[in-house]
Amino acid sequence: MYLAIATDGVELQQPERTNELYASYWERLGPDEITKLLAEHDAGELLPDFNHVMVPVATLRRLAAGRVPEGWDDDFAAMLAHAREKGWLSEDGEAVRAHLERER
Template sequence: MYLEISRADARLAEPEVFTAFHVVRPAGLTPDEFTEALAAHGIGEPDGDDVLVRVAAVRALAAGRVGPDWEDGFAGMLAYAGRKGWLSADGSAVRAHVEGSAGS
């Protein structure tokens, strides 16, 4: 699964894929604009080369688009992230690497 961030919105793509997680920074957004877009959409905040993505934001973007078993898969992904040290201490955010979209 991954998040596509733009000035206008944030979209969760491939929500059923629990084996990969990243955020796509679109071409044309400066680092400051990307940070502003993350905040404006309630997604999270940059942390070095990664983004700390709010778990609640992922759930909100998935709502109404996923089946009843999705939460179990997402919980498993978060448990794995916790074992790897990619989950915040309070469990409210998960670390995602940032990939550029074509042209960025």
């Protein structure tokens, strides 16, 4: 799954794919614009390295609702467990780190 960030909003693409998580943007958005879009859509925050986004787990669940197959909750929980093992989950478990990529 990936979080698609664009000037017209933030969408979760391919929510059924729980084996990867990243964020991407197509336009020539700068850090300030990305930060603003994430905040406006309750989709997380850009980290100071400008290469990662902390995405609320609740946001991923909200954006995936009604669009995923049966068993997704278990697959999503496994993804979060893997993220915790790698140090990509916040201490409180409420946000997960996603690499930010510029699409070409």
